[in-house]
Amino acid sequence: MRASRLVALVLLLQNRGRMTARQLAEELEVSVRTVYRDVEALAAAGVPLYRDAGHAGGYRLVGGYRTRLTGLTVDEAQAAFLAALPGAAAELGLGEALATAQLKLRAALPAELREHAGRIQERFLLDAPGWYGEADRTPHLAAVAAAVWERRAVVLQYRRWRAPEEIERRVEPYGLVLKAGRWYLVATGPSGVRTYRVDQIVGLRELAEEFAVPAGFDLGTYWTGYLADFRARLHTGEALVRLTPEGARRLGVAPGGDGRTEARVPIESIDHAHGEFLRLGADVEVLEPAELRDRIAATVRTLAARYPG
Structure with a gap:
């Protein structure tokens, strides 16, 4: 110490x-x-x-007593300081290590790069979690991270949304991903490589068994494919809507020349689309599917009766 x-x-x-x-x-x-x-x-x-x-x-x-890192460009030095996430490091038990590492890096940089790195920290802050809702409780995150680092198999007790709600499964943890303030474990088990939310792990037992990650596996490539598959499964339908210029802007649709734009947009479900389109108010008119249009019309009638003019 x-x-x-x-x-x-x-x-x-x-x-x-x-x-x-x-x-x-x-x-x-x-x-x-x-x-x-x-x-x-x-x-x-x-x-x-x-x-x-x-x-x-x-x-x-005394002047001249300084170590230096060579080979770093200005952009590389800026990226090194911009990429650090203090909150994530603290969750993994590495907050002090991150602060010390940045201190060492800054001390070793030549003066001109040290100045650029300082500007980055003064002007940019990465805050990964979203605005709403409390941060997920992840009491087993440190143990999961240790198993990932040591390449040791673990037995997870995991809570999921479908029955049976709680399962126990032996997995080999390949890596951790922080996405929008939420931690995910990528691990292989009886059903192949799967993704687990760390905040849904209710128990963990580390095993003495070591494992080797397959030579062709790349965490970044897997995660990109997982996200693409997730989005494909998420948007299983579509709706035909008519938008005002403001509605087109809010939905990211190219506006039409006459001021009103018809567009087909992907939807997750009738329930989800019902809430999302109501947020656009009078800037959107749902034309199809009929079930969604009828649901929104019924909601509007209820609101009109509740708030008479």
Whole structure:
């Protein structure tokens, strides 16, 4: 623990220049006395630290003491800082490791790249979860991640929407995917490679058995195919609608020349389309299917009776 703190102290000075003992103590979450001891240890180890005397003084590294990463372009340095998701790292138990890694990367970058990376963090923030609803509870995420990393089989107790609602299954975990704030486990089991929502795992038992991922398997390729198949299964029907220019804009349909646009759009189900089209209000008129048109008409009549003019 102390060794990593000593490294962090040196990296802080590389990144920020002169810092007082109190500033260092606050950053490292230790006492000022501990900082004094750490500075003495670094000096004894040959790290060229210099202390400026006086009220505004502090510690700094003698000029030229810096490690550098070579071969990084400006875009690569920006991407390294932009790609990090602190929330996801924290869920996996890697929050502190991520912060230390970014600190090391920033310290090792040449000055011009360090400046660009700093701008990225100042101006962009990645917040993966959606707006509505509380974050999923994933008490077994760390154990799942460990099994993925160690390539060990596990027995899952899993809750699903169809009967039987709770199942127990031995799987070999290939990888984890974070999609729109929700974690998914990609694993192979009795039925082949499947995707499991981590928040629906109600129990997990790690086995001693190790496994090898098939040579041809690629997590990114699998996930792209899974999403395409999911969308194909999701939109099993279509509706013919007439849209105002605003309705066309909101549905992402190219507007017609006369101000009203007829278009066929994919729908998941009558129930789902009923709610989605009602959100567009007077900007959409459903022409087909008749069942959907009748459902919306009945809802509009009910609302008109409830809110008489």
